[in-house]
Amino acid sequence: MASSSRVSLCFFVLLAVFSTAIRAEEAESKEYVLPLDSSNFADTVSKHDFIVVEFYAPWCGHCKKLAPEYEKAASILSKNDPPVILAKVDANEEANKGLASDYEVKGFPTIKILRNGGKTIQEYKGPREAEGIVEYLKKQSGPPSVEIKTTDDATTLVGDKKIVVVGVFKEFSGEAYNNFSALAEKLRSDYEFGHTLDAKLLPRGDSSVSGPVVRLFKPFDELFVDIEDFHVDALEKFVEESSMPVLTEFNNDPTNHPFVIKFFNSPNEKAMLFLNFSDESSDAFKSTYREVAEKYKKEGISFLIGDLEASQGAFQYFGLKEDQVPLIIIQTPGGQKFLKPNLQPDHITSWVKEYKDGKVSPYKKSEPIPEQNNEPVKVVVADSIQDYIKSGKNVLLEFYAPWCGHCKKLAPILDEVAASYEKDSEVVIAKFDATVNDVPSDFDVKYYPTLYFKTGSGKVLSYDEEDRTKEAITAFIEKNRDKIEKQAESEKQESGKDEL
Secondary structure (H helix, E strand, O other): OHHHHHHHHHHHHHHHHHHHHHHHHHHHHOOOOEEEOOOOHHHHHHOOOEEEEEEEOOOOHHHHHHHHHHHHHHHHHOOOOOOOEEEEEEOOOHHHHHHHHHOOOOOOOEEEEEEHHHOEEEEOOOOOOHHHHHHHHHHHHOOOEEEOOOHHHHHHHHOOOOOEEEEEOOOOOOHHHHHHHHHHHHHOOOOEEEEEOOHHHOOOOOOOOOOOEEEEEOOOOOOEEEEOOOOHHHHHHHHHHHOOOOOEEEOOOHHHHHHHHHHHHOOOEEEEEEEOOOOOOHHHHHHHHHHHHHHHOOOOEEEEEEEHHHOHHHHHHHOOOHHHOOEEEEEOOOOOEEEEOOOOHHHHHHHHHHHHOOOOOOEOOOOOOOOOOOOOOEEEOOOOHHHHHOOOOEEEEEEEOOOOHHHHHHHHHHHHHHHHOOOOOOEEEEEEEOOOOOOOOOOOOOOOOEEEEEOOOOOEEEEOOOOOOHHHHHHHHHHHOOOHHHHHHHHHHHHHHHHO
């Protein structure tokens, strides 16, 4: 009997251990990110006051890197009170491409915050690792503005490394307070907001004001600035303009990165001075450049000064070289660039004035035009692309990036297409490395590869077909090409008729 009891006990212990292991495995395998598609998206979103949706593509490297962090954040936020729902949509699926278009998805991953059953849509502008996602979304899912009741509340909110907008009021009601609340709701993904009945609690500024007044705290320039105009448009303009440094500094300090992002997202003309911050002359450059920035800050130009060490990405993007430093480059909203390399501090003021007066010629990033271009797929660069566009021939042009996997897969197919047209002088197959050449404004290139077809008569068509086989591309060319000799003969006949 004792032996039987021990066997039974052992059996139940093993059963309990086995059951616990199964529950643990189920817990580990449970997915907290909610999959959505075109069939359930609208219904699901309409049921939530706050839901976060990631639009992704299975082949996207950044999406793969985000996936475990997003899942971990979803697990943590599922226990929040109330729970915060994180969802995902495979935007690469044909059935979901309409959703991606509706939500203006232009790259992957794109994360949207949907409020009020989807009626309000905001960009996710937070971190991409689990802890940062959780902290950011907890703030976003809470009230848009927090009440400041103590000096500790104010110190915690304002800090010394970020932009914070605080409203001071006699009471939390009325038009001014309502407009401030509307502003906080609209801009909450970009800034932190607070409100208080006592200005004495705030770390900087006139403590005697009773309100209503809005005070913006910032870690640069004058450190704080007030406004008493409570029209929503005026408040929004005030926040956007006041939160941009007169001179943005681009270095390896991560606390500067939000202001660098804001600089590059600005619709203004962008003036960028790049130099080695460790050089003895850097102080003279910074002093003169700040004076120029102060002078032109209300003329639609934003100014940035970048350390060479931190600016390698910018150098690659603009096609700049280290031996050109110190240099200044200005980019217009239309994409034109103006460059002054190897400058001295006393060159800055006069060169910017010449630029404003229209006396500086544009700069174009381009590889050298190939001396030999005998392969079936012709190499096109920024300095030669207009020759191909205006050639009067039918040109299939691929915009690619050397590191792009899809471009590498397409390359041998384009070689085959080009080989099949080698004896047809009216058709050219060409490629353009968009990472080292400026893309003309005639073409909208947001991803790689992007294919355009320019007909002999100058009509430009985008190749948007999913099928990128030799047969499909050839069929597209044949369907849309101009028969140049026939076209010329037809034009000649029409001209003869006119003369008659």
